[in-house]
Amino acid sequence: MTATTDPAPGAGGRHALVFGATGFIGRHLVLALGRAGVRVSTANRSAASHRRLARWLAEHGHDEPPADLRADFTAPARLVGDECGDVTEVYNCAGAYRFGMAADEARRANVDGVRAVVAFAARLPRLRRLVHVSGYRVGGQDPAVWSAERRRTAYRALGAYEASKAEADALFQAEAARLGVPWTIVNPPTVIGDSGTGESDQYLGLAATVRDLWRGALPAVPGNARTFVPVVAVDHLARFMARLPLDEEAEGTAYWLLDDATPALPDLLGLVAEHYRVRAPRARIPVSLVRRLPRWLTKADPETLTFLSEDRYPTASASAFAAKHGLAVPDTAATIRRWADHLAAHRFGEVPAAGRRFTAPGGFRTFELGEPGAPTVVLPGLPVNADTWAPVVAALGDARAVDLPGLGMSPGGRGDWAAWLAALADETGARHLVGHSIGAAAAVEAAAARPDAVDRLTLVAPFFLQDRTANAAAPLVRLYLRRASSKALAERLTGTAEHAAALESSAADLRRGTAAEAARLLGAAARPRWRADLRAALRRYPGPVHVVAGSEDPPAADLMAAFPQVTVTIIEGAGHHPQLTHPDEVARAVRAAAPGPLAGGAARGHDGW
Structure with a gap:
């Protein structure tokens, strides 16, 4: 090519x-x-x-x-x-x-x-x-x-x-x-992502402010209602530059290439906040005050403060050059949204790997990683996110993992499941659903609603096929999750701090605001009625079903007796989160529904996560 x-x-x-x-x-x-x-x-x-x-x-x-x-x-x-x-x-x-x-x-x-x-x-x-x-x-x-x-x-x-x-x-x-x-x-002004894809690997300046907005760490907008931080899409800048040597009139000329219609800084951040579905800060703090406050409090680099200005710039010559050479200026608001998506999808440079994006099945903003349009779709459990399944998705190849509404980096909540799951199956080609724990419930509900669209189910540690879990008070669970470090999560979920690094992003998401939805779902998972409804829906599903569980967290033998048609694979030494401790074995099990015996006798209990 x-x-x-x-x-x-x-x-x-x-x-x-x-x-x-x-x-x-x-x-x-x-x-x-x-x-x-x-x-x-x-x-x-x-x-x-x-x-x-x-x-x-x-x-x-x-x-x-x-x-x-x-x-x-x-x-x-x-x-x-x-x-x-x-x-x-x-x-x-x-x-x-x-x-x-x-x-x-x-x-x-x-x-x-x-x-x-x-x-x-x-x-x-x-x-x-x-x-x-x-x-x-x-x-x-x-x-x-x-x-x-x-x-x-x-x-x-x-x-x-x-x-x-x-x-x-x-x-x-x-x-x-x-x-x-x-x-x-x-x-150029602040150079943001590609106008079509949002792609950028610059995380200084305005991108750092967007990061703080995403994380809920921006209590006030610096500057005033007229503070102007203009932007330009990197691909538009590149096309403009590529044409400069062709034009003799451009010799000896300086061009300010920026969009005068860039929203003022508070409006720009409001645009991003609305897109992220987070709260935009209403308070504003004068730049003169930011300069006087200690840096440990403002977290603002003094060198960035000179960019917070109301100044405007001589853009007429650049606009005339672009028009002369047929260079259409990309829509700035759309470019800002795509750029903001790319920044968040890559966790502001913490996860630079490719194959990460936000999609919108059924109009629901959804984070996913892996191969776009892959038929195998992983629905993660609690309180983790799609990132914890990245090694499994990579090993599978033609697969992707998505954050459920209200979890990970996807906004929304339990009330969005029905429409979101229908769109996931009908619009994105999800034919093989791999549901982990609470994600197994979503997979079964999707298959029950669209049995003709979902060809196969793989249920990893399905809570409704295990003994009933204890139902802790949701406020206490929410408080714990919002404060839990990745080390504490790793010890709680796997029994060791060894997997803390893999849970850094999950801990960050919980701090950012998904702890409340995770706590609600944990409470719902303990309700006998929902568990019984899920088992009934699974019995009605006509397609093949494969249950994957750890030997330390197997399904209940008496419950499994009602599903003789279900293939079961037990991963030795694994618990409720085998994707963290045994990703290669999970990938092999998902690829090949190899039957395996239930781990001896009575099922062990687990903490519901």
């Missing part, structure tokens, strides 16, 4: 060299250039970084990797040679985007690097344009080499990151003019 061709004019004869190609903007730029039919080379620190870039490009439909040129970004002139003689455009996406740097570190990355790139570009015989990524808060500097006094003042006022970018903007213009290098600057 080759790259998709974007019919941008003038692609013939173009050879682009990209510095910072492995970064967030750089990757998308290489992709956009490849889709425009431009030959691309990338300056990389190592072969390993180039391999990571090539793998990412292949995952995004561009199988032809760019040429790999080795570069030390402090001395990129080492790239000069036959492989660069026909370079027509250079893009500088390199630099350090990090708060808390020392001034010397920031200058080496963002100022010295710019000086070296301009010097390198000046030696290219066929160069048409050098495109530099600056920033919306620092762009438009007077072209000059800063004095020591100006540097001290700026770095003290702005912090190392923003000051180094401002100094780099001034130096870039001055050096390009001195060396006769044709240039264009693009000044």
Whole structure:
């Protein structure tokens, strides 16, 4: 498979060299250039970084990797040679985007690097344009080499990151003019995810605020009703940049590429809160007060506070350029929602693995992981989430796990089950339901309602086929779950702290607000009427049923006597959560309904989880 061709004019004869190609903007730029039919080379620190870039490009439909040129970004002139003689455009996406740097570190990355790139570009015989990524808060500097006094003042006022970018903007213009290098600057605001997928791996700045909103850790919005933190979709920025060398009028021009219609910060966070179905903070705190409060209280990096401004920016030239070149601006609100989904699905960088997303069967916002549209669907138990089933899903291959409404990362509750389960079967192709504990109840209810749509049931540790559990008071259970650490959960669920790491996300979800629904469902699971109804529905289900249980937590022999047609597999040494302790054995059992004997005699009790 080759790259998709974007019919941008003038692609013939173009050879682009990209510095910072492995970064967030750089990757998308290489992709956009490849889709425009431009030959691309990338300056990389190592072969390993180039391999990571090539793998990412292949995952995004561009199988032809760019040429790999080795570069030390402090001395990129080492790239000069036959492989660069026909370079027509250079893009500088390199630099350090990090708060808390020392001034010397920031200058080496963002100022010295710019000086070296301009010097390198000046030696290219066929160069048409050098495109530099600056920033919306620092762009438009007077072209000059800063004095020591100006540097001290700026770095003290702005912090190392923003000051180094401002100094780099001034130096870039001055050096390009001195060396006769044709240039264009693009000044992006906060760069958020792809407009179609939301994909992003940037978790600083606005993304960190969205993270706090998701976790219920944002008591107040900094700034006021007019605070403006504009955004741009990374793919739109990349397409814009890819066209800059084609336009002679863009030479010597700086473009502020941002959407003036970006909601003010309180409205933007309200938009995300509504999408997440969490409460948006109503209180606002002036930036001047945030500066005076201790950092341990505000948890705000001082360097981020200068971005909380009411300022507006000169966007007319960028809008005119986009219109001239047929670049439609993606819908900002839709892009923000998709970006917010991607951030949450990957737990704000804590789980970078692919195959994680939010879906909406029947209009119900649902988190799932695994293969999209896979017929085998895991419905997790209590009080854990779909993440605890990730190893099993990976071992199965053509499978996915979804968080039930109100659990894990899915909003909702027990009252949504009927419509949600029907949509899961009818709309998403769920043919084989693997229900764990409380998820087994959901699987049986789905099969009872849609016996023609559900081909097969696998019930892992089904509580209604075990002896009745104790019914603890829901408020006490809720309180315990909201406060339980991953270590405490692991000891409670598996008898050892060994699996605490696998329960970190479950503990985080319970703290975030799912403890109440988990406690309600635990109470419901103890009710004899519901357990009897589930057994009756299971008896009526005409399809094959496979029960998987641990030897330390088997189904009750007297209850199983009523289901002679059910295949049973016992996993030796496992308890009520075999997906945590024996994931490979669970995967094998789900794949092959191998019959096995019930573990000797009377069933042991369990804690209902």
